[in-house]
Amino acid sequence: AQSVTQLGSHVSVSEGALVLLRCNYSSSVPPYLFWYVQYPNQGLQLLLKYTSAATLVKGINGFEAEFKKSETSFHLTKPSAHMSDAAEYFCAVSQETSGSRLTFGEGTQLTVNP
Amino acid sequence: DSGVTQTPKHLITATGQRVTLRCSPRSGDLSVYWYQQSLDQGLQFLIQYYNGEERAKGNILERFSAQQFPDLHSELNLSSLELGDSALYFCASSRLTSGGEQFFGPGTRLTVL
Numbered sequence: 001a002q003s004v005t006q007l008g009s010h011v012s013v014s015e016g017a018l019v020l021l022r023c024n025y026s027s028s029v030p031p032y033l034f035w036y037v038q039y040p041n042q043g044l045q046l047l048l049k050y051t052s053a054a055t056l057v058k059g060i061n062g063f064e065a066e067f068k069k070s071e072t073s074f075h076l077t078k079p080s081a082h083m084s085d086a087a088e089y090f091c092a093v094s095q096e097t098s099g100s101r102l103t104f105g106e107g108t109q110l111t112v113n114p
Numbered sequence: 115d116s117g118v119t120q121t122p123k124h125l126i127t128a129t130g131q132r133v134t135l136r137c138s139p140r141s142g143d144l145s146v147y148w149y150q151q152s153l154d155q156g157l158q159f160l161i162q163y164y165n166g167e168e169r170a171k172g173n174i175l176e177r178f179s180a181q182q183f184p185d186l187h188s189e190l191n192l193s194s195l196e197l198g199d200s201a202l203y204f205c206a207s208s209r210l211t212s213g214g215e216q217f218f219g220p221g222t223r224l225t226v227l
Contacts, residue, residue, distance in 0.1 A: 043204060043218040101170050104157040
């Protein structure tokens with residue numbers, strides 16, 4: 001079985017501040033991990049993915065995430081927040097034994113204050 | 115633009131009715147997935163098709179069914195609609211059957227009155 005927990009349904013940062021969105025996963029086999037972003041009234045856009053290559057993954061728009069097996073975590077960070085980063089962020093996991101279905105976390109709404 | 119298209123964008127219907135949602139995957143993608151996004155359930159996987167065949171099933175109600183056609187487009191059929199079926203329905207596609215990223219369409223917002 002696989003599951004994802006996102007700590008904090010709402011995160012608020014100031015423009016220029018560090019963004020840290022937390023994701024912990026549970027998987028019985030090596031997982032594939034993803035971060036998606038959803039802007040209002042739009043579909044999900046892939047930010048980055050981990051598929052067992054480098055543990056530090058760089059994505060689009062300056063985001064990156066680090067896979068830590070010992071902590072079963074895949075936190076998303078960005079050094080300096082922009083107003084345009086305000087959106088909902090979803091962490092997702094899939095694994096070989098369950099095909100490629102994505103199991104999503106509950107999402108974190110990011111607010112960026114001027 | 116992900117390259118995945120979904121129609122219609124919005125759908126308003128009454129309880130007990132039947133609707134069909136349509137999805138065209140990215141060019142070259144053989145896998146199509148359907149997800150439901152609602153306030154109380156979050157994002158949930160419904161069903162996956164690969165090259166015309168059902169590959170995996172998730173939390174899909176018996177009132178719901180899907181198929182993938184030879185041209186690889188897919189349809190999700192929802193029948194005997196209930197108020198609780200109101201949600202955003204997303205289609206996604208990918209090249210791989212496992213481990214690959216999925217590209218999401220803009221979704222169909224279904225409102226059941």
